[in-house]
Each structure stands twice: as structure tokens, then as C-alpha cells.
Amino acid sequence: MLIEKMLSRDLLLSLQLPELDDLGQFIQSLPTSTLVGLGVLTTVLAYWFVARPRAIIPPCDLWHQSQEVEMEDGAHKSMISNSSKLLSYYHEDAKTMYEVFQRGLHITGDGPFLGSRLPSQPYKWLSYKEVFSRAEHLGSGLLSHGCQPNTDQFIGVFAQNRPEWIISELACYTYSMVVVPLYDTLGPDAIRYIINTGLKYNLHMYALGREHCRKPVPPQPDDLSIVCFTSGTTGNPKGVMLTHGNVVADFGGFLKVTDKVIFPNQDDVLISFLPLAHMFERLIESAVICHGGRIGFFQGDIHFLPDDMKTLRPTIFPVVPRLLNRMYDKIFSQANTPLKCWLLNFAAKRKGAEVSRGVIRSDSIWDKIFFHKIQASLGGRLRMIITGAAPASLSVLGFLRAALGCQVYEAYGQKECTAGCTFTTPGDWTSGHVGAPLPCNLIKLVDVAEKNYFAAKREGEICVKGPNVFKGYLKDPVRTTEMLDADGWLHTGDIGKWLPNGTLRIIDRKKHIFKLAQGEYISPEKIENIYIRSEPVSQLYVHGDSLQSCLVGIVVPDPEVFPSWAQKKGFGGCFGELCDKKEVKKAILDDMVRLGKASGLHSFEQVKDIHIHKEMFSIQNGLLTPTLKAKRPELKEYFKTEIEQLYSNISM
Template sequence: MQTQEILRMLRLPELGDLGQFFRSLSATTLGSAGARRSVIGGSPQLLTHYYDDARTMYQVFRRGLSISGSGPCLGFRKPKQPYQWLSYQEVADRAEFLGSGLLQHNCKASSDQFIGVFAQNRPEWIIAELACYTYSMVVVPLYDTLGPGAIRYIINTADISTVIVDKPPKAVLLLEHVEKKEIPGLKLIIIMEPFEEALRERGQECGVLLKSMQAVEDCGQANYHAPVPPKPDDLSIVCFTSGTTGNPKGAMLTHGNVVADFSGFLKVTEKVIFPRQDDVLISFLPLAHMFERVIQSVVYCHGGRVGFFQGDIRLLSDDMKALCPTIFPVVPRLLNRMYDKIFSQANTPLKRWVLEFVAKRKQAEVRSGIIRNDSIWDELFFNKIQASLGGCVRMIVTGAAPASPTVLGFLRAALGCQVYEGYGQTECTAGCTFTTPGDWTSGHVGAPLPCNHIKLVDVEELNYWAKNGEGEICVRGPNVFKGYLKDTEKTKEALDRDGWLHTGDIGRWLPGEYVAPEKIENIYIRSEPVAQMYVHGDSLKAFLVGIVVPDPEIMPAWAQKKGFEGTYEELCANKDMKKAILDDLVRLGNAGGLHSFEQVKAIHIHSDMFSVQNGLLTPTLKAKRPQLREYFKTQIEELYSISI
């Protein structure tokens, strides 16, 4: 990765006038040696799981099964046909049959049993994975881009005797290695698709049994074994990463690692765009990589659906129109293609000017915290772009490489959905930083996830110093891997004695806006009795306070419905009335997706409106924040003193 890209990888949460407040709040959660952690969640402990009944990947799927029952789970389609679906129960049953069949073919129900999966994204990939988890086995993904030498190395290093492949040509490739005595330990190849008898005979000649996946499932159904579920500390997957030089390294990830990572994602997004049972994910990014598999796990955990593309990236748009996904995991390269295609169609100066003009109008809404796809601009200009993705996308997640701020900013506006960016690597399962909802600025990859600490350490030879907010990115937490399979030397290079993962990437903490205070005020101003609102944060305090000006025409009637009587001035001085207004603000904050640290904890009721005449508003009726802070200095100090 280029230095100019990775120097912008991390970002210390801060915001506008409240920047010092959030800087202080982050500092209260620092660990040793300048480690920083998420302010989301409130617990001093790093997040290990989100649900008590979903602490392993086996339990994650069982939770989805419980929620969905026989609802749709895995979807696939043939050319120009609608999606067909396997239900959660069908997937669970097939996984148990396949797992039982593996046990009948000399596999062990143990985390020492490694099963290779060499296939493109499809329902059988997930069934094979779940079969392994159901009987405490470990998945080892294989993929074409590794190259034949790397595939040989992985099979031998992981002592893989069984590989599940999708198509006969991959079985042929493996048999060629066996015939050359390059992978002598391979004994069983299970093929998802039909194959000819000649291939089976070729395998017999070199001591490898070839069976169809259906035959192994049938065997398992006839010789059923009860599930042997794994524990959180058991290995779930060994993900081999392709290095620039040398052999690939097998990152060992436990069930607890994967659960912690996606639980961090859930915690960050819980108030804004929480996954639902009716969510649909389009799967086209390689399942051999953890980014795709973590996002899918979130969907399964909530009983949602995953639809697989046909296998041809050129048909992805057609697949999305047929599937109508709500969740769209992508890589920046694809976002760039979307952006370029949109602007290539604006092929005259006038069309381009109109497109840029409309995009700026929507981007202004995004900056103020409004993300929607039902504006006049959407109806007139952006609905075709949204329809090309199926018309239902509500969340895009991108990672794996730096994303262009220009592209992200435009697509957030054009698609009218939330676009999140993260940073991480296989060794921390997938992500360790993530966009915080409400911070729709670009050029960074968000704050630390609640499941890990992050610190920067000096890189003397490159003149990066942690005291300047620059250095090598280090991660520690329950999402950090257990080491490289059978590679003690590389493990020691990556993990130090204190459990810190040294990523090898350079990062910099960036100052800037995190959540505009106006966003919080715009949510609170929807409270029926409230006419004006000022939210304040103090760098030496751990919470927000607010100044509320009630609407003199509406507040008395609202108060009467709540059981309060009196004149406007009397109601403004009523402590019980103040509590009722504060409760209403918190209610609206929860509905609007505010995290606990974004909610005001105390308010002062002020009876006179902010105005141009009293110097608290600009001529365009915008709040003069420094003047408001000074004007209400005494009241703010009192709010903090009585709330400690």
C-alpha cells in the first residue's frame, strides 16, 4: 500500500465545536502506551459478543434458524431466471448430513480436522462451512488466485486430506498434484457438480476417492451423527493470505475472533441501520476472504437472506435487479467503476453540469445528516442509478483498499443509502476501524471498533513518531488472530508479547468533524414543545448538556397533556416539566440513532428566543455558537455541577 494512502487510514473521533469534548472522551478510554478505543458502548471491557446465544459461528447460524424458521436463507439463479431459495432448515439439515458424511469418511469431529473448500461463491460453500462448524471442524479456503504452488503448500501445511470443490476441473488440478506426489496426504475430493466416471477412475488410480457432495450427504443422512458444537476458543477457519514474497501464511481465527469482529460492527450501527430479518445480501466478493464472510455472518445471525451472483461479474447488475439486495458489500474498485460509468453517460457539458449540480444538492443533505432516496433529485435524476442496484440498497460496506473521497461522497448522495468504510486485515479477522454513523465525511476509515484497541508505534527508519499521531498501526482485542499455522517465526513478527498485532501499515490519527452538533440539535428540535436548541460539550466533562427554548405557543398545550399547569414562564421554571422535555429529547435521540455519548444528560430551560437582536443568531438565522457558549456560561457550569 502506498504511504500517501495509508497515512489517512485512521481517525480520532472529534466533532465541530464539540471536538474538545470528544477528544477528552476518547482520552478517558485510553489503554497503555497510548492505545485508543471506541467511545461507543460505554463498557470498559472490549466487546467479545453481541448476543449471549451467538458466541460461535455454529450458534450464529442456529440463531438465524430460530428467528427465520423455514424462511429463505441461500439464493441462487440460472440465467434470466428468478432466484430460487434454500430455507434455513434445509441448509441446517444438509450441513448436518454433509458433516455426518464426512465423519463416515474418516474425518474427526475436532478442531484438529481441517477441511479444504475450493469453490466460487454459491450455496454449497456455506453448507460446507456450516457442516464443519456443526462438528467442530476447521474450514481452510482455497482460491484460484493463490496459484498452484500455493495451493500445494496450503494442503500440505494444513494436513488436509479432504477438499470440497465446486467443479470437475478443480478436482483435475488437485489430482495432477497427487499424481506428481506433491500432495500425498489428499485422500478425498468431494465435488459439488456432476462429474464423469472417468474422473472417479483417475482418482482411484492414485489413491484418491472422488464423491459427489450429494452422495456424501446421502451417506450422512443414513449414518446420522448428533452435532458436536465448537467452543468460542476453538479454531473456525485458517485463512491463508498471499504475501508478496514467499509462501502464504495461514491466519488462525477462532469462532470467538469472528463473532467479536462482527459484534463490533453491530454495536456501531445498532441505533441507525441494524440488520433485520428482511435484509438481503448480494454475495459476489470471494468467500475465501474474511471481509465477505463477516458481513454474511451478520445477515445469518438475524435470519436474513444471502443471494449469490451467477459467477460472472459482468452479470452482477442483472443479478442485483433480480435479487433487490438491501446490503451491498463492495471493494473500492467496483465503486470507481460505478462512478466512472455514471459520469461517462453525462456526455455533454450541460449533462455533466446538471449531474454535478444535483449531486451537490444531495451532498449538502448528507453533510447535515439526511440520507434519503425519495427527494425530488432522486425522482428526476438518481432513480435509474438506484434501480441498477435493485432499488432497495440501504447499506453499502467497502473495505480492502482505500476508497476515493470523491467517489464515496458522490455515491452517498446518488444512491441515497448509508455507505460505510472500514480498515483491517485478515489477522484481525476483517475490520478494526469503521465509519461511525453520522460521520459522512471521507478520506479516513473511521474510529476503532468496540472490539479492539488501536495504537500507533514509532517507525524510526521512516521517521514516523507516535507522539506526532503517526506510526505503525497496532491492534489488540478479541478479534485478533491466534497466530500463523505452523509458523512460529512469522507469528512472533506479527504478535508481540503483549498481544498487539503489528499490521505493517502506517496510519495517522486525523482531526476533524465526527458528528456535527447541528445533527444532534436537528434531531432534538423535532420535540413538539421545543422551538430552539443548543447542545454543548466541555473538554473536561464526560457528557453533553443543552439549552432548550420552548415554543410559547405549543408548549403550554403539550404541558397540559402531560399534567402540568401554569403560565409559560412558570412552566419554564418547573423542574418536572424540564424532566419531561429531557425525556422527550432522549426518546427522539434514540429513534434518530444517537449513541449514548451523543445524548444530552441535562438541560436548562430558557424562556427567551435566540435572535439576531440579542446576538445569538446570524442574519441568516444560524446559531452563533461561541456567543451561545459565553451567554449561557453560568447555566452550563451549573448543569455540570448538579449532574456530576
């Protein structure tokens, strides 16, 4: 209405320009009411121009995010870097992890660095100088106990996320020693194997070496920095050897992708709760440290994480999809009426329309009415969320990008390429892919003929090459050559597909191994081989995927053994009747879980629910191969409805 009044008939008539050579004379000839109208209109338009939400300017053409490289077998490189060389580091003065810390120390002086808290207490901070002093003392103490300041010296660290973890790591880097993270889900046998493979000392807490303080012995970029053992699915754990240059190159690639829109700085605060034994968490922390930022640790109990977030008010939040799923479920559980649910979805769609145009903000009308409390529950200052370790749900990622009002990135990779090899390009807030190659590596797809994936069709096994690719497995040349070919290409075992815009989509796994939502690798066949020993079980199929946090199973009872087994348990009836009884199903599940525990399965490897199927898998019904092996894709599709129902029951 205001615009209509300003564009009155007099004004429109006045704008039919007369033949005047002097524009000043023309303006002076306009009626006063017209001049006032023009002034108001100009003011409104100027305010809108200044205050309007602006889209993030992408660092490259979002329709062309990677390109093929000549002489590299169709490999793709990032379009963000103009250099023909792959990125090895971002900062000239930060080529090792020791220099990364020194750079942060130089930027912040004696600013706060590592924070921790007790329940209901504020965060208490150690400064950069305090941390460096403690690291020197700890490292000197280790040297005085016989450790050597070189890359042949391995130091194991077994602790939850806390300041001492970072201090222990820095102590090793200060004297060119190698960190070997340990974590409880490895299991006692795996930990025993790792210790026997090369560890000399385990640091449960740091000791001071003030009396024997030694001068630092800094490492070189090609020196080994860390050996990360994979949890593994079969056999002994594999020790991934990463150099200082590997780690610096990988987070340098992350910095290069994001440097125009959300560069880390001294004011950034990262909440640390993902295990520091995994490289994804440590890589993001390294980027923060390099720029003098702060790291605040959670209390050690995931149930208190919301309180830690509100107290710390972080700006950077590394997460895994499982946590994003929980956030999403909690938000909608609080919308406990059809009307509230409809309004929440409506607001998310309106805000999502902005996100699709590249606009990320937390001050829209939708934020003020619907999403402010959600953002406040995470501290109210988030500007970056990074998710990795497993694929994220399209619907969850899309909703949270709208609701949280901050940039949400997705990464893909594995320890063997340090952490990440692809990353979301700023401004591309679409889902269904894992971004383009990082500027530190090339990615190519190679044929997997047995699964009908061919590079000519832009599908195949994902292979990675670059300065972020590991040097091999510790004392394991056989498995090293299985993963790392003679030309330096890392064969990930994942199947990818190039999309038209140069981004990568993960579509399958070369072998029957997958990740759960929390990032744990699962070998279903190993689990099936344990459960098949259950007396009433004749056949079974263990199912899981990267959007779920647990496993479920399809069980076919043995027609001959099952009735008598059930009778011993106090259940009566014929085969069909027994299959339909919930208490019989529970008895079978309990027996399977018992066998799993006896065989050392972790809790995340145990199925949480099962469906009893009465018909045997066979060649005739298409569920077995001619050699009587399970056809896993066919089983997944055949039991799609039952699997969805099992997960629905678990979430209730």
C-alpha cells in the same frame, strides 16, 4: 407567497398581545380571517415538521469518536461502548459461528436463506432448515469417511460463491471442524503448499450422509474456526488462525456501531459476489445470518452482476473500491455532453449538502430527477453499502453517498484482526479517513523512526489489540512473532495518523507493500527483480496504489545494450529516437510481461503500461540512496505527471 398572505397585517397586529388574562378570550377576539390563517400556518408547519428529512442521530459525538485509554501506551478505544471491557460478542446466544446460524434459524423458522439463479431465471431459495439438514448430512458424511469432529481436522473448500460454500462451512462448524478456504489467485504452488500443510479433504461439492447422520458436536468460542491463507507477496502463504470468538467479536463490533441506525433484520437481503475465501465478505454475511436474513449469490460472472442486482433487489451490498470506481465511471460516461455532466455534478452537490448534514434519503427532488435510475439499477432497495479491502477515492465515495441514497460505510483491517478494526461512525459521512476503532479492539500507533513517523505526533504504525486479533500463523511461529508481540498487539505494517476527531487516516505502508483497488497485495520490488532481467532494461520503477486496479512502470533503457537490441527487433535510430518510438516501448513491455509470465506473476502483478525515461536514476538527481536503493516516495513524486498520463491512457 402563501406564508406572506397568512402573516397578513391584521394577523401581525392581532399578535400584539393585549392585556387579557384569559388566553381563550384573546383567541376568541381574533378576526375569523386571522384564525383561518393561523390554522393554515399551523397545518403547513406541522406537515413540514413530520415530513422533513431527518438526520441520522450519531451514536457518539462526531468530534470525539475515540479516546485514549490509560495504561495502554496511548491506545485509542471507541466512544460508542460505555463498557471498560472490549466487546467479545453482541448476542448472549451467539458466541460461536454454529450458534450464529442457530440464532438466525430460530428467528426465521423455515424462512428463505440461500438463493441462486440461472441466467434469465428468478432466484430459487433454500430455507434455513434445508441448509442445516444438508450441513448435518455433509458433516456426517465426512465423519463416516474418517474425519474427526475436532479442531485438529482441517477441511478445504475450493469453490466460487454459491450455496454449497456456506453449507460446507456450516457442516464443519456443526462438528467442530476447521474450514480452510482456497481460491484460484493463490496460484498452483501456493495451493499445493496449503494442502501439504494440513488439509485432508477438498470439497468441490457436498455429499449427503443421511444413512450415517451424527449428532452435532458444537464448538466453543476459543476453538479454531477457520484458517485463511494470505495470498502473500513473498515466500509461502501464511495461514491466519481465527477462532469462533475472533469472528463473533469482530462482527459484534460492527453491530454495536450501527445498532441504533441500521440494524440487520429478517427482511435484509445481501448480494454475495466478493470471494467467500476472504474474511470481509464472510463477516458481513455472518451479521446477516445471525438475524435471519437472506443471502443471494451472483451467477458467477461479474459481467452479470447488474442483472443479479435488479433481480435480487438486495438491501446490503458489500463491495470493494474497484467496483465503486466502475460505477462512478459508468454513471459519468452516460452523461455524454458537457450540460449533462454539469447537471449531474450540480445535483450531486445539492444532495451532498444534505449528506453533510447527516441526512440520507432517496426521495428528494434530486433523486426523482437524476438519481432514481441509478438506484433502480442496483435493485432500488439498498440501505447499506460497506466498502473495504482497500482505500476508496474521496470523490467517488462522496458522489455515491449522494447518488445512491443509502448509508455508505468504509472499513479498514486485515485477516489478522479477522477483517475490520475500524469502521465509519453513523452520521459521519466525511471522507479521507477509515473511521474510529471498533468497540471490540484498541488501536495504538508506534514509532517508525526510519520513516520519520512518531506516536508523539499522532503518527506511526497501526497496532491492534482485542478479542478479534488472530491466534497466530499455522505452523509458523517465526512469522507469528513478527506480527504479534508478547503483549498481544498486532503490528499491521500500515502507517496511520489520528485526526482531531478521533478517526484514523491511513497515510503510508511500513514496507514497500500495498494493495490495489480490488484488494490484492503487491510487492513492487519482487516484480522489479523479475523485470530487470529484460535485456534492454537498466532500471525501472513499478508503481501502483490503492485507488488503481493495475500497475504501471517507469523504465530506463540500458544505453549500451538498448540500441543493438532494438536493431535486432527491426527498429533503427539513435538512443533518444528509440526511446520516443511507441512500437519500441511496446516491444520492451512485451518482453517484461513475457518474463513475468515465465516467473509466475499473476495478471494483477503485471504492469499494463510503461513510460520510457532517458536519464538514469542516481544519487545526484535524488532518486537513489547512497547504497543505490530506489527512493520510492521520491520516484513517485518525480514521475507524478507521467504516472497520471499512463493511467489516463489505460482508462481510455
